[in-house]
Structures are given as C-alpha cells and as structure tokens.
Amino acid sequence: MDLVENYREELRFARKPLGRSLLVLLLLALAVLPWWCPSGWLARASMVCLLAIGVIGQNLLIGYSGLISFGQAGFLAIGAYAFGHLRIAGVPFPVALLAAGVAAGLAGYLVGFPSLRLKGPYLAIATLGFGTATYQIFANVEWLSGGRAGLSIPPLQPPFGIARDTWVYLLYYVIFLVFTGAAYNLVSSYVGRALVAVRDSDIAAESMGVNLSRTKLLAFFISSFYTGVSGALMAQYLGHLEPQAFNISESMNFFVAVIVGGLASIEGSIFGAAFVVLVPALLGSLRWAVPVLFGTAILSVLIFEPLGLAGMWLKTRLYFRLWPFR
Amino acid sequence: MGEALLEVRDLTLRFGGITALGGVSLSIAPGETLAVIGPNGSGKTSLFNCVTGLYKPTSGSITLGGESLLGLSPDRVTARGVARTFQNLRLFLHMTVLDNLMLGRHLHFRKNILAAAMRVRDEEVRHRAKVEEIIEFLDLEAWRDSRVAGCAYGVQKRVEIGRALATEPRLLLLDEPVSGLTAEEKEEVSYWIHEIRGRFGVTVLLVEHDLRVASRLAQRMVVMDRGLKLTEGTPEEVQRHPGVIRAYLGDQ
Numbered sequence: 001m002d003l004v005e006n007y008r009e010e011l012r013f014a015r016k017p018l019g020r021s022l023l024v025l026l027l028l029a030l031a032v033l034p035w036w037c038p039s040g041w042l043a044r045a046s047m048v049c050l051l052a053i054g055v056i057g058q059n060l061l062i063g064y065s066g067l068i069s070f071g072q073a074g075f076l077a078i079g080a081y082a083f084g085h086l087r088i089a090g091v092p093f094p095v096a097l098l099a100a101g102v103a104a105g106l107a108g109y110l111v112g113f114p115s116l117r118l119k120g121p122y123l124a125i126a127t128l129g130f131g132t133a134t135y136q137i138f139a140n141v142e143w144l145s146g147g148r149a150g151l152s153i154p155p156l157q158p159p160f161g162i163a164r165d166t167w168v169y170l171l172y173y174v175i176f177l178v179f180t181g182a183a184y185n186l187v188s189s190y191v192g193r194a195l196v197a198v199r200d201s202d203i204a205a206e207s208m209g210v211n212l213s214r215t216k217l218l219a220f221f222i223s224s225f226y227t228g229v230s231g232a233l234m235a236q237y238l239g240h241l242e243p244q245a246f247n248i249s250e251s252m253n254f255f256v257a258v259i260v261g262g263l264a265s266i267e268g269s270i271f272g273a274a275f276v277v278l279v280p281a282l283l284g285s286l287r288w289a290v291p292v293l294f295g296t297a298i299l300s301v302l303i304f305e306p307l308g309l310a311g312m313w314l315k316t317r318l319y320f321r322l323w324p325f326r
Numbered sequence: 327m328g329e330a331l332l333e334v335r336d337l338t339l340r341f342g343g344i345t346a347l348g349g350v351s352l353s354i355a356p357g358e359t360l361a362v363i364g365p366n367g368s369g370k371t372s373l374f375n376c377v378t379g380l381y382k383p384t385s386g387s388i389t390l391g392g393e394s395l396l397g398l399s400p401d402r403v404t405a406r407g408v409a410r411t412f413q414n415l416r417l418f419l420h421m422t423v424l425d426n427l428m429l430g431r432h433l434h435f436r437k438n439i440l441a442a443a444m445r446v447r448d449e450e451v452r453h454r455a456k457v458e459e460i461i462e463f464l465d466l467e468a469w470r471d472s473r474v475a476g477c478a479y480g481v482q483k484r485v486e487i488g489r490a491l492a493t494e495p496r497l498l499l500l501d502e503p504v505s506g507l508t509a510e511e512k513e514e515v516s517y518w519i520h521e522i523r524g525r526f527g528v529t530v531l532l533v534e535h536d537l538r539v540a541s542r543l544a545q546r547m548v549v550m551d552r553g554l555k556l557t558e559g560t561p562e563e564v565q566r567h568p569g570v571i572r573a574y575l576g577d578q
Binding site for chain 2 (some may be wrong): 006086105182185189197201203212
C-alpha cells in the first residue's frame, strides 16, 4: 500500500506507483510520437514542446510570483536573435541555446527592477512598454535583425539518417522534458515557496526573512531564461527570423496559454501551450476566428474554472481517486 | 536587570503632520515577557513595524543585543533574530500549513538553485524535522497538509505563531495573539505563549487588548496612549495608575 516512511520519500516526484507508471507510459508514447502520429502533426508537436517551455516561464512569473508581464515577446525575441546570431557565427546548438537563455534572463533581470516598485497593472504597463520597445528595436536596427532579408539560421543536421522533422521533434521533446522537470523541482523547493509567499503576502514574506528584491529579480530571471530558450528553439524551428514574429500578439498568446492552462501549474502551462498551438490548427479554414475563440476561452475560464485546464484535470483526478466506489 | 535584549530609545515616527510615535523608550531583558497595551491608535503596531523594519522611524534608536536594527530591511531584521505575527493575519493563503511553516525556515536554508532544480532535497528534509517539532508543539498535525485558506481562524492564528517560531527568533513579537478567539482558544494560546519562553528560549514582546491575558502572561507592562508611553510597571502597578484608567475609561 501507499505508505510514506520518511520525509525524503514524501518529497519524491510522482510518488504514487500508479501515477508513476501512467506517467512513464505517457512519456514513452510521446517519445515514439514520430512513428504513430499523422503527418503534419509532428511539426505541431514540436511547436507545443518549444512553446510549453516559454509558457512555463510565463507561468512562473504570473502564476507563481504574481508579477504580471505583457512583455514576453520581448524576451522571446532576445532569445531568438541571440541564438540566431550565435548559430550563424558557427556556435554549436547547445551552447547557443544556453547563451540565448542567459541573454534573455539578463534582460529579464533588468526589466525586473521596476517590479521592485511597481505592482499589478502598473507593472503590466511597464512590461508592455518593454515588449513594444524590443519589437521596435528589432524592427528598425538592421544589424540586429538582418535587415529586410531577415536572419536565416542554419538547419540542424540529423545524425544516423533520421528524417529532419523526427530529429527536431525528438530533440525538442528531450529539451522540453529537461526544462519541465527542472520547473517542477524548482516550484516544489524553497525557491517556489518563496515565489508563492511573495505573491500571497509580500509583507509577511519579507517579515519571515525572504528578501523581496532578490526573489522578484530571480523570478524575472528564471522566467525570461525559459522564455529565451523557447525563443531560441522557435528560431531554429522557423529557420528564418523576422521581427513581425515577436509583436504584441505573441505576448498575448503566452498570456492566453497561461490563463487557459491554469495559473500556478506546470502541467497547466503545457495544456495551455497545446491549446494555443492545436486549436488554431484544428480550426483550419476558420482561422480568422482564433482571436475570438481565445477571448471567449479566457472569459469562460475566469468565470467557470479559475484554475483553467489544470483545474479540470485536477478535478478529474480527484474524481477517479475513489473510482469506482462512488 | 542585566543587559537588555531589545532597547528602544526615544523612538519617533511621523507621517507628515501626524506623530504616530512621539519618543517612546522601552527595554526588554532576555527571557522576559513584556506586554504593550493601550487604546486603539495609541501606536502599538507602529512600534512593532518600526522594530521589524517595515517603517523607518523619524528618529530614535532600536538595538537588539547591542546592535542597531535601524535601516535594515525586514528580512535582515528577521535574520538578526526578530520574528513577528500580524494583527490581521498575513498568512500565505494558497500554501499548506506545512509550507507556511517551512517558509519560516527560509532564511536558514543553504540556498543552491541548481541543486533545487535537480531535486536535491537534503535541506528540505533537515528543516522539515525542525518544523515538525513546532507542528507537534502547537498541535497542528491534523492540518499539516491543509491549505491555510480553508483552516479555521483559530488554527490560522496558531500557524502564524508557528511560522514566526520557525525562524528561530531571539525576540518574538506577537501582535494581538488572542484577538477574535473563543474563551477556550484564548486559554490554549496563553498556555502556548507561556510555554514558548521555556521551550524555545524566546523573549516575547506582546501587544494585547485582552488585559486579563496580558497581565497573566507578562512580567511587566508598558502602557501607550496617543503615541506616547504613559507608564510602565508590573501588571498590578499599571492597573492602578490613574493615567491608564483615564486612557481606557475617560475622565471621571
């Protein structure tokens, strides 16, 4: 039976045997996705993987730390362009990826400084300004954005003669797993606790020995690091960078994903990323309706299920915990 | 009386034209329990906020064990060994009782973010043992994994005391610990406050409206009125003081 014998055991990831086995099955099924999913959907799966990393980053900021940012596209662009320039200069993929994350993270650290003074809507406005400014800079400074021709990124060379889209998916899937795992570990550690404490009551957090400035800046750093990595993966995925890809509507996409997926939930972030990628794909020729649908989704989530898709998932799990004895 | 643990001297706090504290002095010896009483708006909580670094006093000095606390941010003050509870609870409502207490251990954590991201949990386990002591002491076992938002008010009050204790303070500031509790809960909390001194070796500074509880717990009392210290002494002395009677009941 399920018996916890010590504190360490209680802190294990996916502690219960049933959940653990189901999780392993799911991860395996997703690992062999290229061999069973219909063609055309594999690219979308890669897109979900790369976007999920960014949404997790956004959720760490909005959901866990309660710091609202509308400037995610800015961090995404910094990550993407840093990655693009490094790749063109011949830097290997993993190094460029981490460097892109660090570049965006440092930008986030700087943007975090206003957050020490601004709260709620005022912080949202400040970050919106950052997002817009970054977009304008990339749109107007030619040596950064590669001018009218844009920036072309050398494609990945798959080893062992694997098809390119399969290789991209597998690579993105592994990177996604690493970042998701790290996020789970962080939010269940003292870091996550401090973030949530600052969100729930900053005065109490401060009085209990949490350094507010350091915690908020850390939240911004981690969040934009994730977003930067997401941007880098997006750059590699698109193969071609234009500033238009990083305008305000991209920031809104992240926001929709976080709200619909579920605030302060890692699996919610993944659901949210899947939502903003797959729903437009399913709509097909009705694409024009996507913004309407996103707006409606946000409204209905806020009214009917404030915890979003993650909340629905949680309720389903709770329901089946006693199944069939109810 | 020996060396004072907390020494507050001529503390003045002004907000524009309003004088919240007009030169208050008090001192607490190690191991003592001191109660600060006074009518609403007399500056008790302002005094607390100055000591814990939330307010910057206009003038005066605050020293803990001979070292000045002035100009330190609240988290630095807590690191020096001052913990507090709040009059209107300020708990982390979305966290469990256990996590609230674990947050009290935050400043004792050896912080390593990479280890945290790789799920190295040695620190968590080490601090969990400390927190369990407090959970046992305050009878919180039944609520360990409940979210604080769903707990009864009396339990929330206890969690606040527990969270403050978890920081391992030398000086514990309790802001109205029994307000809003039932008679029975008041008894329990009074008992715990009394026990805390012996078990955790903590000096307690107490703000309390309930004079019965205050006079039972405290060896000495400081009476405040309109930002000034009216008098201080043993509970019996204070209760006979004509100024105190006037402050509470008005002129005869």
